[in-house]
Amino acid sequence: MSQTPLPGGAAQVRPPAHFDLGGVVVRRLGFGAMRITGPGIWGEPRDRSECIRVLRRAVELGVELIDTADSYGPAVSEDLIREALHPYPENLVIATKAGLVRTGPDAWHPVGRPEYLRQECEMSLRRLGVDRIDLFQLHRIDPLVPREEQFGLLAELVSEGKVARVGLSEVSVEEIEAARAIVPLTSVQNLYNLANRSSEAVLEHCEQEGIGFIPWFPIASGALGVPGSPAEAIAGALGAIPAQVALAWLLRRSPVMLPIPGTSSVAHVEENWDALGVELDDRQFATLAEAV
Numbered sequence: 001m002s003q004t005p006l007p008g009g010a011a012q013v014r015p016p017a018h019f020d021l022g023g024v025v026v027r028r029l030g031f032g033a034m035r036i037t038g039p040g041i042w043g044e045p046r047d048r049s050e051c052i053r054v055l056r057r058a059v060e061l062g063v064e065l066i067d068t069a070d071s072y073g074p075a076v077s078e079d080l081i082r083e084a085l086h087p088y089p090e091n092l093v094i095a096t097k098a099g100l101v102r103t104g105p106d107a108w109h110p111v112g113r114p115e116y117l118r119q120e121c122e123m124s125l126r127r128l129g130v131d132r133i134d135l136f137q138l139h140r141i142d143p144l145v146p147r148e149e150q151f152g153l154l155a156e157l158v159s160e161g162k163v164a165r166v167g168l169s170e171v172s173v174e175e176i177e178a179a180r181a182i183v184p185l186t187s188v189q190n191l192y193n194l195a196n197r198s199s200e201a202v203l204e205h206c207e208q209e210g211i212g213f214i215p216w217f218p219i220a221s222g223a224l225g226v227p228g229s230p231a232e233a234i235a236g237a238l239g240a241i242p243a244q245v246a247l248a249w250l251l252r253r254s255p256v257m258l259p260i261p262g263t264s265s266v267a268h269v270e271e272n273w274d275a276l277g278v279e280l281d282d283r284q285f286a287t288l289a290e291a292v
Contacts, residue, residue, distance in 0.1 A: 014279060015251045019258060021212050022165040022186035023066070026093055028251060029276055030065030031058040031269070032216065032262030033077045040105025041072055043263055047079070048133040055084035057266050059092060061273045067214065067260045069097035069139055070124050071108065071125070078127040086129045095135035095187070095214075096124045097169060098140065100152075112142025114153035121157055137189060141175060142273035145237075148182060155183035167214070173205045187212040187258070193232065194246045194288060207256050218250055218259040219243045219272070230291045240278045247275035249288050 006113075018025050036051040038044050045051045058066070068077045078096060088094065098120035101109045104154045106176055117138070124133060138154060141147050157163040167187035179185055188206050190199040192215035197203075199215075206213040226232065231242040238245070243261075261272040280288070 016255050017255060017276075020264075021093065021258070022184075024093055024134070025256070026064040026091075027062055028258050029063070029247065029273065030067060030214075030258055030260040031055075031063045032218075032260035033066055033081060034072050035262040035264045036080055037073045037076045038078070038105075040107075042102065042105035043073065043279070044076055045080075047264070050266065051264050052084045053082055054264060054269055055081060057087050058269050058273075059085060059089060061270065063273075065093045065095065065258060065260065067095045067097075068279040069100070069137075070120050070127075071097070071100040071102050071139065074102045075123075075127060077124060078124060082127060082129045082269040088130075093134045094128060094130070095137060095167065096128065096133060097137040097139040097167075097189075098124065099139035110140040110142040112140070112145040112147075114148040114149050117150065117153050118157070121162055125162065132161055133163045135165045135167055135186060135189065137169055139169050141168070141171065147175070147178060151179045151182040154179075155202050158183060162255075167212075169216075171202070173202055176202070176205065176211070178247075185211055187214055189214040189216055191215070191217055193218050194249050195220050203254060203257070207254050211256065212258050213254065213256045213259045214260055216260070219246045219261050230287050234280070234284050234288065238278055238280075238284075240275075241271065244271065244275035244278045245288070247272060248278035248280050249285065251275070252280055252285055253270060253289075 019028050031088055098117050099112050101111045154166045165186035166183050169189040188211055190202055192199045203213050231245050235242045235245045247259055250257050263269055
């Protein structure tokens with residue numbers, strides 16, 4: 001990370017703009033396509049045309065990583081991505097996930113049987129209109145299925161050319177290493193944000209191993225974003241909003257961090273993208289880090 005000295009000893013830090021995600025270089029601020037579905041991540045969105053505009057605007061702004069899942073809708077998010085963006089720009093990485101079954105709004109159930117994961121991959125290939133999935137992530141490890149069978153299926157899909165890269169979601173360091181004994185890992189997607197850093201050990205492990213860390217729910221600032229809070233005060237000083245400060249903090253926190261803020265609003269996509277112009281100095285970064 002480059003640093004620019006400031007008066008009083010604080011340093012303005014400019015985090016790296018890109019990350020090598022398994023052989024393809026992407027801008028570190030991506031887009032999460034969960035919210036372009038209906039309430040409870042179920043069914044069609046309230047405003048389908050706006051969601052199409054959201055996807056197109058994200059790519060126009062410079063997003064090079066879009067994260068989705070077959071369970072978003074289910075199928076709705078992948079269908080919208082194809083409708084809005086196919087044929088895809090050469091520099092766009094589309095990541096999808098498999099391993100969760102939906103039974104209704106806000107209802108999610110892990111199913112990791114290899115034959116089911118294979119079926120999900122085949123359907124995602126069809127919906128997205130691609131011959132190979134750029135990044136295929138196991139949404140959850142199914143505790144009722146031997147994890148080696150789940151990891152082994154991912155390795156098979158890579159060897160068959162149906163998947164280019166593999167990722168995991170909501171895993172521990174031990175689970176990461178168990179998977180890596182069977183299949184190379186490009187990314188890990190765990191809950192992590194300014195207000196919830198329970199995956200700190202996983203993030204540090206990913207940084208040591210050069211694995212991309214995709215924090216889901218990235219702009220949650222919790223009580224840190226309310227009036228009078230550190231995030232609100234720093235945002236005011238920088239001419240930003242707390243959500244942008246939360247994203248800027250993540251981008252500075254680690255060079256392997258790949259935030260994917262999601263929304264169904266073009267205005268919010270543009271606000272989130274502007275977080276790339278928010279630069280925290282050492283004091284501001286430390287204040288936010290110590291506030292939790």
